[in-house]
Amino acid sequence: MLFVLKNSWALLLGLMLLMIGNGLQGTVLGLRGSIEGYSAATMSYVMSGYFVGFLLGSRLAPLMIRRVGHVRVFAALASLISAAFLIYAAAPHPVVWAAMRLLVGLCFSGVYVVTESWLNDKATNETRGQALSLYLIVQMVGIISAQAIANFADAGGYMLFVIMSVLVSIAFAPILLSASPAPVFQTTKPMSLIELYHASPLGVVSTFLLGGVFAGMFGMASVFGTEAGLSVPEVTLFISMFYVGGMALQFPLGWVSDRMDRRWLIFGTTVFAVISMLMALPFIGYSSTLLVLAFIIGGCANPLYSLVIAYTNDFLESDDMAAASGGLLFVNGLGAISGPLVIGWAMNYFGPYAYFGYIALLFALIAAYAAYRMTQRPAPNVEDTATYTAILPQASPVAMEVAQNYAADQARSDDDVTHDIPERKSDFPAR
Template identity: 65%
Template sequence: MTAVLKTSWALLLGMMFLMIGNGMQGTLLGIRGGIEGFAPTSMAWVMSAYYAGFLVGTRVVANLIRRVGHVRVFSALASLVAAAFILYAADAHMVLWAAMRLLVGFCFAGIYVVAESWLNEASSNETRGQALSLYMIVQMVGVITAQGLLNVADPGGYTLFIIMSVLVSVSFPPILLSASPAPPYSTTKRMTLGQLFRISPLGCVGTFALGGVFAAVFGMASVFGTERGLDVGEIAAFVAVIYFGGLVCQVPIGRASDRMDRRILIAGLTAFGAALTALATVAPPNAWTLLIFGFFIGGVANPLYALLIAYTNDFLEPADMAAASGGLLFINGLGAISGPFVIGWLMTAMGPGGYFFYLAVLFGLVAVYAIYRMTRRASPTGGTAASYPPFLPQASPVAVEVAQAVASERRQETGAPETPGNESGNENQ
């Protein structure tokens, strides 16, 4: 870990500033939208725009990098983010906010690709896994720290938006002055969604549903808090524990994933999430117990993403894993774009309880479908199963590929534990 910090501390520091700014953005807009009197259905457009921009960015940014290089792409995109954060405060209008969220999502898709490419290039084969882990921790700590900063000024004013913009601006020097030339960025071959579904129906269905979950827990949480009548500190704490839960639960779930039939783990986690959120729907938690709910919701949702990709990889050759991951990232993005609209409609029709009802339905559907898939084909044996690659939902294709490579290397070094009670099978239907 010391070696990673020695070579990459400036890049990680810059990413910390970026993540604090981005973490403030989503929560602050939800709070400010409530102050401005925006309905949940209106805020759905604003929150959904980020995921749409991010999805477009993951498909376009490769061409930009190939044309002008990593440094120019990073400088241009980060500058646009800093400008967008200031423009949020210029006029509290839904159309402007949605346009700026679209731009910010697009820019962060490129920023993640560039930063993760640089981090990968600065790491050796021996330190790549540590670098990725430290990068994940820095991102999560940045987002959690951002929630605390929301209490330093009035969300109805301009100060918090200025802080967000300044944080992005001060991220430039440590990243740009320390970054070595990154290797040429190349995209992997594409896999059609039809091919991907035939390989792993559960991976596709689960990833789409999980995109909707992410839209709720990472996008609409502050809108829910505003509708619930929570104050700024309570909303910030609720969002923070969601991320903290995801960080804490990533490792134990990953270890369990490599030792059992992943479908049992997927079904168990989503069934637990469905039960928890159903309870919150019928017996709404108070401000304190809401933190417990938020921790476990984040703890279930965050690791599920990597778990579903690992399960899909169980039925793939290593050469096809990157293409499949790209397809799953796209499916997840589609689910995230549609999620805020459903949540906004449910909260308008049902009140704040519609937020948890939405999560309960999605978790429940994945649990039922995972159980159904267990009746259609056997799980691969422990010797052929892929290893769990830990990464965050906002990871770019670069981080996903690096995580999979690191997980595969570790599995080869340590040996694959046998998965009890399974036989390999080839049936897809």
């Protein structure tokens, strides 16, 4: 991992600055929306705009890169992000904010494609897994650092918006000045959603529902905090705990998932999250309880995303894994778009703590569907399952495809080691 860090430190530094800027915008907008007197329902439309833009960007960015190249796309999109952050402060109106959130989501999707392409180009087959791990850590550390910076100034002024803009502008330098020549851009033609659903119904349904959970964490957490009357330090600490939990439990759950029927782990993790939220109900008004809940939600949701992808790969040929990445990303994006809208409506009618009710409902639906799917077909042998590869939902199609290719390479390596052993057979029926 030190070799990867030495070889790609400038790219990772630029990515860190981008993630701090991106992590700041959601928190600061939620705080500023409360100052401006906007309701949770109004802010839900604003926050949903980012996920609409990100989904559009995942489709448009590859086309733009093929047309004008990595460097021009990165410079143009990053400039638009920097300008949009300043417009937030200059024109504090929900319609303007929603339009800027859509633009920022679209641009960040393209920026991630470029940075991930360069990072992947610098990695070798031997270091690709380490590069993915570092990439995940940098993303989480960036978002957590953003929450600390949100305490440096008043969200009612300009300073935090200027800091966001400056951070993104500075991120240009280490990425553009140190990046290797732009790699040849190519992505695999995505598998159709119907094919993907037939291969793994649980994978598709869980990915969609997890999109709503992530939208609640990344988009509506600051809105909940202001609606619940939390102070700015409490709001930022609350948001940080989602990602601290994800960092703490990502790799332990991944290790376990490679050694058991993943459906039981999906079921157990989601049931644990639901029970934890139910048990916290009598103490929900205490800030310490909210921090514990955020840790549990983040610690369950972030690894679940990677776990569901690994489970989906269990029912795909290794050559189909990369093709499945586009479909999974699209399904997750659809769930993320709807998440803020439902949470905003629920908070408007049932109060701020409906925020946890919605997330608990999504976890419960995943658990119920996992239990149902366990009755429909047997699990594959643990020895035949795909390798767990950690990845966050903020990743672009490039990182998704790299993770899928890495899992496919690991699967082929395992096959090369075991194909000469005649007595080991899979009892999983042919598809």
